Amino acid sequence: MHTHASLFVRLAFAASLLASPASAQPVLPSWNDVASRAALVDFVTKTTTPGSPSFVPPAERIAVFDNDGTLWSEQPMYFQLAFALDRVKAMAPSHPEWKTKEPFASVLKGDLKGVLAGGEHALVSLVMASHAGTTTEEFSAIVNEWVATARHPKTGRKYTEMVFQPMLEVLAHLRANGYKTFIVSGGGIEFMRPWVEHVYGIPPEQVVGSSIRTQYEVRDGVPMLVRLPELDFIDDKAGKPVGIHRHIGRRPVAAFGNSDGDLQMLQWTAAGAGPRLALIVHHTDGEREWAYDRESHVGRLDRALDEAAARGWTVVDMKRDWTTIFGD
């Protein structure tokens, strides 16, 4: 029985190397013929082939993806921080007091070290000043405007042109096989929703992220949701399984991350019964992207890398495994 099932899965797997059943498009074309690619293709095949002992019913095909460092780059700082800094500069004319008030004064002087010297408190101040005080619809328009125009200081690309082509192919392959793909990010949910639908094909209702509070108001007869300067939820580390449960309500069968912030999400996913895929994107390509892991201040990958080795999770070596990073 076991032998037959394995043979069956292997045949299906071999077939899948050529084309995905739903689209007849090549599967994961930007991936070299490496173990991580094989693990991905094998997992999708065995969980979606009727009669396979690892078959997962369509309703339970939930895959969750971290965003920063997993679907797009995150160096030299989280892109949302670049947005917050740009936003503070844009708002500065209405806030003359910022010229002498930290962390705003450092932002306006372009002194990132000075900003970071203020620690977490300074960053929260920046996020509140730059993310709150508008309606939800105004904020969405502000994000769209920034995403359409802002450029990364090193690559000169738009930030949405720094998404990982090989990961777009993973998203497409999963969806072509009946998986629902979700983002589960420490980033702001309202910072992601305006653009992830057209960039990743992930609709707003499948985005889980950190949030500030909103409040319903009716002003001059017009209902609106106003963004308040209060943290609501931090979707990071042990918050990720909580956010997954809150939004999705069932345990994913596949999880994709790149840092210690994803460790609990990977643990929670991998600990479920039946077939599970836990995958870590390891940033190893200092030429085409950035190389960093255990010592990095952004996207540190230390404990999760050890746990991946101990538990047999799939680790992607970006330099070795991907033929392209950004898909040029």
Place this chain on the structure above:
Amino acid sequence: MHTHASLFVRLAFAASLLASPASAQPVLPSWNDVASRAALVDFVTKTTTPGSPSFVPPAERIAVFDNDGTLWSEQPMYFQLAFALDRVKAMAPSHPEWKTKEPFASVLKGDLKGVLAGGEHALVSLVMASHAGTTTEEFSAIVNEWVATARHPKTGRKYTEMVFQPMLEVLAHLRANGYKTFIVSGGGIEFMRPWVEHVYGIPPEQVVGSSIRTQYEVRDGVPMLVRLPELDFIDDKAGKPVGIHRHIGRRPVAAFGNSDGDLQMLQWTAAGAGPRLALIVHHTDGEREWAYDRESHVGRLDRALDEAAARGWTVVDMKRDWTTIFGD
């Protein structure tokens, strides 16, 4: 142009009275030929007919439904309260102190008036005692066991046999036309998720509700989410648009409610640009179900009924409009 479009919509509408395009099943068979039915069918037709001036792209076809009183009954008390009372009775042997401690003592004596005399504080105590302290998976199993066995005191039916057949048909008709259907309820999200998928066809990731906090823990190497006795979110009244935005991230085009607790959700939905449907289920059938509105302690419908009249929202008269309530 307007005349042609209207004619087009009317023809499509007439066709839709016979069969839905996707399934060739009769559309809303448990509805009499009344204005509310016409409004429903017309709305679905005009928002899903390519070329219609009211066409809504598939990704934006979001419909939200209150649960208590909109999809199933809610008298003489919210069914979740019946669950909480049963749960307190089941847990009582491990809590000898409850014999003399309110509101538990009243619950154990079967004195509902005594319970309610404690007001909101007593109800919150009951919910915390009966809903917290387990893992999420244990709680789900407890709910499933209750739903499979508990019977309504008046009808003798299982609670899930007290869902409204005409509303199941609305859910089916919307989904057959590319709508995503969500529950947005003041009830507990974890109380609904275990059974709404097989009863309503709504998956857990499309359920929005009130919640208590959960916490991620690893016990003896096993990751779990533990339910804490702390309120997290109240998805009622002005909380409903907030919950919708948090979970769905875009404004629904159709909303269905039955009480003042749904007023803000209906306002928020109706105030969007383009075609919108706001519908209220009015409980008018004292024989087949219950008749109540402005004076009821459960599911009070007062302000929202006035606003429905003022704004031209659709109001369903259950006695007049529905050929059956529970679908016997």
